Amino acid sequence: MQGNMYGSPLPLRMSESNRRIIEAGDPTKRLYQVWKGSNRFFLGGRLIFGPDVRSLMLTIPLIVVPVILFVLFVSHKLINEFQHHLGNFIVAFAVIFAAYDILVLFLTSGRDPGIVPRNSRHPEPTDAGSVSPSLSAEWSGRYSTASTLPPTKDVFVNGIIVKVKYCNTCMLYRPPRCSHCSICNNCVERFDHHCPWVGQCIGRRNYRFFFMFVSSTTILCLYVFTFCWVNLTKIMGAYDCNLWRAVLKSPVSGMLIIYTFIGAWFVGGLTAFHLYLVCTNQTTYENFRYRYDGKMNPYNRGCIYNVKEVLFSGIPKSINNFRAKVTDDLSRFTTSHSLGRTVSTDMAKPNFDLEVGLKRHSVAAEEPGDIQNKFEIGALERCEARPPHSIWDTTDDVDALSVEFGMGGKWETQDVQHGYGERVKTRSNDHRVKIQHGY
Numbered sequence: 001m002q003g004n005m006y007g008s009p010l011p012l013r014m015s016e017s018n019r020r021i022i023e024a025g026d027p028t029k030r031l032y033q034v035w036k037g038s039n040r041f042f043l044g045g046r047l048i049f050g051p052d053v054r055s056l057m058l059t060i061p062l063i064v065v066p067v068i069l070f071v072l073f074v075s076h077k078l079i080n081e082f083q084h085h086l087g088n089f090i091v092a093f094a095v096i097f098a099a100y101d102i103l104v105l106f107l108t109s110g111r112d113p114g115i116v117p118r119n120s121r122h123p124e125p126t127d128a129g130s131v132s133p134s135l136s137a138e139w140s141g142r143y144s145t146a147s148t149l150p151p152t153k154d155v156f157v158n159g160i161i162v163k164v165k166y167c168n169t170c171m172l173y174r175p176p177r178c179s180h181c182s183i184c185n186n187c188v189e190r191f192d193h194h195c196p197w198v199g200q201c202i203g204r205r206n207y208r209f210f211f212m213f214v215s216s217t218t219i220l221c222l223y224v225f226t227f228c229w230v231n232l233t234k235i236m237g238a239y240d241c242n243l244w245r246a247v248l249k250s251p252v253s254g255m256l257i258i259y260t261f262i263g264a265w266f267v268g269g270l271t272a273f274h275l276y277l278v279c280t281n282q283t284t285y286e287n288f289r290y291r292y293d294g295k296m297n298p299y300n301r302g303c304i305y306n307v308k309e310v311l312f313s314g315i316p317k318s319i320n321n322f323r324a325k326v327t328d329d330l331s332r333f334t335t336s337h338s339l340g341r342t343v344s345t346d347m348a349k350p351n352f353d354l355e356v357g358l359k360r361h362s363v364a365a366e367e368p369g370d371i372q373n374k375f376e377i378g379a380l381e382r383c384e385a386r387p388p389h390s391i392w393d394t395t396d397d398v399d400a401l402s403v404e405f406g407m408g409g410k411w412e413t414q415d416v417q418h419g420y421g422e423r424v425k426t427r428s429n430d431h432r433v434k435i436q437h438g439y
Contacts, residue, residue, distance in 0.1 A: 032322040036118065037186040045322035047110040050184050053199040056109060060102065062263075063217065066256055067098040070224050073252040074231050081234045090227060097220055104213045105198060112318040113203035114189035116178060118170035122149065160298035177299070179285055192283040202284075205315055211274050218268045225260035228253040281306035 032045030040049045049056075071091055079087030152163045157176055164173050167180050170187045174180070179191035181201045190204035202210045231253045235246040247254035277287060281299045300306065 029326060030322070031320065031324050031326050034326060035322070037115070038184050039186070041322065042110075048112055048322060049109055050194065050200040052183065052196055053109070055196050055199045056105075059105065059197050059199075063098060063101055063105075063220070066224060066259060067094055067220070069252050070094055070228070070256060074228060074250065074256070077231055077234070077250070078227060081231075094220075094223060094227075097216065097223065101213065101216045101220055104209050104216060108195075108202070108206050108209040108213050109198040109200045111206050111209075112320060112322075113201040113207075114191075114205040114316075115184075115203075115318075115320055116170065116172065116175065116187040116189060117319055118187070119172050122171045123173075157298040158301075160296060162298060177283065177286070190283060191285055193285060205318065208311055208315065211271075211278065211311065214267050214274065215271045218264060218271045221260040221264040221267065224256055225264060228256045228260070232257075278310045279303045279306055281310065 030045055032041040032048070035041070038051040040051060040053050041047065042049070071094060075087070075091040075094065078090055081087070082090070149166055152165050153173055154161050155164055155176060156162070162176050164176060164178075166173050167187055169180060169185065172187070174187055175189060177190045178187055180187045181191065181194050183194045184201050186201070188201045188203035190207065192202040192207055192210075194201050195210065198210065198213070200206065231250060232243065232246045235241070235249050236243065239245070239249070241249075274284075277283065280297065280303075281301065282297065301309075
C-alpha cells in the first residue's frame, strides 16, 4: 500500500489541444508542418501556395484550353495558307509562349512572396515605467501585451517620415511597405495585393514574376486574337464571302476572337496599371491606400531607377527555411503538477506576474542565513472557499494555509513569502503548531 502511495505519480491528463501543441515540438517536425499561417505546402515544403491554391484549377484551363483550340482548329489552316516554315512557326510560338506563361504562373504562385517571420511573444515596451532595469528585461519583455505597445512608430525613408504599424497577429512592427494579408495570415514585405487568380500574395519576392505573368498573358491573347482574324480574312478571300459566312466556316476562330478580346481588355488593363506602378515605384496597396499623387512618394527615385529596382534587381533570398527542423517553444507551456493540468504562462495577467516577479526579486536579495531562520512552506493553490474539513478546529478564516506556533505566550503576525510569490500569514505560540490545509 505504501508502495502505491509513494510510487511514481500517475500520468497527467491533458486536453487534445494541448497535446497537439506539445507534439508540435517533435524534433522531427519541419517548419512548414507547424507553420501558423494559412499557406498550403507541397513537395515537403519546397512549394508554398496560398490557402486558395485551388483557383489555379480555373486559371490554368483559361490559358491552356484556348491555345489547344487554336492549334487544333485554326493553325492547320494557317499552315496551308503560309509558307511551310512560317506556318509551323506560328503554331510553335503559340505553344511555347503558353508554356512560358504557365511557368511564370507557377513561379508567382509557388514561392515565398516575402513572408516576415512572426515573433513568439510581444516585444518589450520601450518604456518600462517604474519597473527597475534589472527586472524590465525579464518581466516586461516576457509579459507585455499589445495594449502596452504604441500602435505606430516613425521611421525615416529617404529623408521622409513613414509610419510603421504594429501587427498584433505577428507580434512585430512591420517593416516599411509591409502589410498583413488577412487571407494568408502573414506579414509580407512590399505587399502589393493578394491575387485570387494565382492563389498567392504578391510581394517583394514574386512581384516580378507576377508582372511577367500578366504581361505574357496579354501578349498571348493578342497573338491568338490576331491570327484568328487572319484566318477569317483568308477564308473570306478564298470563298469570296462576308464575315458572317467566314465565321460559319470556322466557328472556333469566331469564339476565340470574342474570348481573347475580353481577356485582352482585362489582363491588358492590369498590365498597363502595373506598368504605371513600376515606373512610379508604388504598390497596389499604396496606390489605393495613400494616393501618392497628393503627397510625395518616398520610394520614387525616377522612372529609370524604379524600373531597374523593381524588374532587374536581385531577388532576395527567403527569410524562412520551411524545410528546417524546428522544436516548438515548450517553455511557454508549463505543467502544473499540483493542479494536474497544462497551463500557459502567457495567459496570466501581466500585472500579477510582474508583482510576483518583484516579490521573487526581493526574496532572492535576502541573505541565506536569514532565509534559513524562516520555516519553509510548500506551494499550495489559494482557495477562496472555506475548506470542508480540517484536522484542527480554528476560528480564524484563512485563505489557503495557516501555521500557528508560540513564543512566550505572545501572538505575533508576520507575512511570509514562498517560492511562488503567494503571501500567507503565520502566527507563533509557545506550545503547538497547527497546520490547516486549504484543499
